[in-house]
Amino acid sequence: MSPKKNARVGKRAASSGDGETERAGGKRKAAASDETGENKESSKSPASPQHCHWLMKSEPESRFENGIDVKFGIEDLKALPNQTSCWDGVRNYQARNFMRQMKEGQLAFFYHSNCKEPGIAGIMKIVKEAYVDHTQFDKKDVHYDATSKPANPKWSMVDVQYQRMMKRFVPLSELKKYHLQHRAKGGPLKDMVLFTRARLSVQPLTTEEFDFVLSLEDKQPL
Numbered sequence: 001m002s003p004k005k006n007a008r009v010g011k012r013a014a015s016s017g018d019g020e021t022e023r024a025g026g027k028r029k030a031a032a033s034d035e036t037g038e039n040k041e042s043s044k045s046p047a048s049p050q051h052c053h054w055l056m057k058s059e060p061e062s063r064f065e066n067g068i069d070v071k072f073g074i075e076d077l078k079a080l081p082n083q084t085s086c087w088d089g090v091r092n093y094q095a096r097n098f099m100r101q102m103k104e105g106q107l108a109f110f111y112h113s114n115c116k117e118p119g120i121a122g123i124m125k126i127v128k129e130a131y132v133d134h135t136q137f138d139k140k141d142v143h144y145d146a147t148s149k150p151a152n153p154k155w156s157m158v159d160v161q162y163q164r165m166m167k168r169f170v171p172l173s174e175l176k177k178y179h180l181q182h183r184a185k186g187g188p189l190k191d192m193v194l195f196t197r198a199r200l201s202v203q204p205l206t207t208e209e210f211d212f213v214l215s216l217e218d219k220q221p222l
Helices: 074-079 093-101 172-185 207-218
Strands: 010-014 022-024 053-058 084-086 107-112 119-132 156-171 202-205
Touching (some): 074 107, 074 119, 093 202, 107 156, 156 172, 202 207
Antiparallel strands (some): 010 022, 107 119, 119 156
């Protein structure tokens, strides 16, 4: 189990300047708690295709929730032992279901959310598949959930490991320009979840979307 960090990532994606309302900051990375009651289809994973690439949001700037700083940026992940952390605090059913689909070895973009310039900062790898998120039972934790019981826990988390920084930071503003272009003329980002379901702090990416975004690090900003 990865070391407990003091930072809490975005679990909810804190109403970020990129149009999210999830909170991405929860104790380390929690990606998202857009409203725990949302998507009460909940426990059942949607009958959607299996994905192999991801985008996970977290807050790189300090924000205090109940006296706890929920900051957790890619530099915080990089500084941890083995550059590994659990991604706890997700309190959105759809985001949780996506984490339950994740497989060891898959790659995810580390997305800085709820900050002056949101965007993709680096790449991490899933190193442990979904297991019970212990923070849901901790009354002192920002993401404590009194409705979740140990015999039937609601929330899961995965472990991630830092891989590398992007060669250049890819801002949301640039991704949005490509999204609008591709939506009008066709292209891999036309249906990107970052713009169609922006509130989610854990999002799937198609291989085409992942590869296209990755290619941007070698190009001049749009």
